[in-house]
Amino acid sequence: MKKSVLNIVSILFVSFLTACNVNDSYYEDYTPPSPPTGIQVINGDERVDISWNHNRESDVAGYNVYYSYSYNGRYTLIGSTANNYFIDFGANNGEKYYYAVAAYDYNGNESDLSYDVVYAVPRPEGFNQTIFDYRRFPNNAGYSFSNYSVVRYDDQNSDVFFENYQGTYYLVVWDDTDIQDLGYTNDIYDIPYAPSSGWSPSKDVIAKVGHTYVIWTWNNHYAKIRVKNITPDRIVFDWAYQLVEGEPMLKPSLKGGIRKPIDKSTLERE
Structure with a gap:
């Protein structure tokens, strides 16, 4: 008889736990998560x-x-x-x-x-773009961001061109355009905004591999190029160009x- 009583108690206890678990399964959660951060x-x-x-x-x-x-x-x-x-x-x-x-x-x-x-x-952006020294290859020395194409260095749509002057390499812009060297970067995405000052008064900068340059074009658009390779007759770069006039955001x-x-x-x- 004692054994039977224990069995009955055990059954009742298990039934109680089961009932608790069943009730827990119907618990409704109405609490939303917190808003994400660090966007x-x-x-x-x-x-x-x-x-x-x-x-x-x-x-x-x-x-x-x-x-x-x-x-x-x-x-x-x-x-x-x-x-x-x-x-x-x-x-x-x-x-x-x-x-x-x-x-x-x-x-x-x-x-x-x-x-x-x-x-x-x-x-828009582009990678591994090549232009050539304007003294030797004038027809392929300039780049037009608005047309996404290589143009003659003195073409009316040329925003920047390459020059090898006695072994020193330059990126050159015209009088109605500005350029600035923002130093070494890991890739084209490292420069988020165009600067508001500090443009080169001489309208040219020394081209260095790994450096990113921001260009303020003649028609009030901003672009940036990162130099990847330079030889005596050519320069290779990645570029990005902001379509919205006057928008300094590049990243x-x-x-x-x-x-x-x-x-x-x-x-x-x-």
């Missing part, structure tokens, strides 16, 4: 790379990425990811896009939009600021 964007050619810090909550399932044409405008969902990285392949060169990211958990709760105020202005923008909470009902979802 950064990198301009590309008809693309924008967006990254952010992973949320610390253990129940975060993924992130929704939004864009808008204005800071306080309507934000449209462009994609979701489980990672902290997303590429907007639908971005158009010459358009300004504001980006925001929201985290969501396994119960479908979505955070507010990220508070970092970031925007990007995608622009991404990360502007300090706090985004006001946005009513989720105004968000567009695609």
